[in-house]
Amino acid sequence: MAAAYISPAAEGAKPSAAQPRHSGVRKTLENLIHLIFLLCGVVAVAFVLLISIYLILSGIPAIREIGLGKFLFGKVWDPTNTTTGAQYGILAFILTSIYGTAGAILIGVPVGLLTAVFLARVAPPRLAAVIRTAVQLLAGIPSVVYGLVGMIVLVPAIQKTFSLSSGACLLAAILVLAVMILPSIINVSDLNSCIVSSPVRTPGCRKLIAPDILRKQKEIMNEVGGQDSMQ
Numbered sequence: 001m002a003a004a005y006i007s008p009a010a011e012g013a014k015p016s017a018a019q020p021r022h023s024g025v026r027k028t029l030e031n032l033i034h035l036i037f038l039l040c041g042v043v044a045v046a047f048v049l050l051i052s053i054y055l056i057l058s059g060i061p062a063i064r065e066i067g068l069g070k071f072l073f074g075k076v077w078d079p080t081n082t083t084t085g086a087q088y089g090i091l092a093f094i095l096t097s098i099y100g101t102a103g104a105i106l107i108g109v110p111v112g113l114l115t116a117v118f119l120a121r122v123a124p125p126r127l128a129a130v131i132r133t134a135v136q137l138l139a140g141i142p143s144v145v146y147g148l149v150g151m152i153v154l155v156p157a158i159q160k161t162f163s164l165s166s167g168a169c170l171l172a173a174i175l176v177l178a179v180m181i182l183p184s185i186i187n188v189s190d191l192n193s194c195i196v197s198s199p200v201r202t203p204g205c206r207k208l209i210a211p212d213i214l215r216k217q218k219e220i221m222n223e224v225g226g227q228d229s230m231q
Helices: 008-066 068-073 091-122 125-139 143-161 170-196 211-230
Strands: none
């Protein structure tokens, strides 16, 4: 039997007919995944809103009985006092949060910025890779673990060092918070420093920036260098 002859035009028609079908399936799959992620985001936001509404509605009767001014600006928190009456002032908690956050920023921001500059400008590539891996591991540790380590290690150390009756003080909270925010500050500052500077000339940034960005920056630098030489 003679082999059937298939023209080149017929051979090229098969892929072109299958192409729209493939793109349609891919677009449907992308829309489905987009819908799933959208639902997950909506559910997460809805849970936060429901919890907030529940806490507000549950606390309104108590705030009405105590008084909003006494609740926010009261200096004493003693709910079990039976002689003079229970007191529910949260001013001390508010000020402690503000002071603790400010102290952690004062300690964490300079250390984080200097570490990021060291990684981007000074550190060799191998050392920078090791430090970045350690920083990323610190970023993945839950805050509960930081608090537990602070209670077990830091609080007794502060109590023994300063001869205090209890080491659970504002200094311990500031130090724990400073260590907690260090990974975020280092990662953001390191990435921004590498983007603003030239990753092509900075060894510590070559593995942090995407290859296409490095290639684009190298092309721009070559163009600028060629224009300068022509002038």
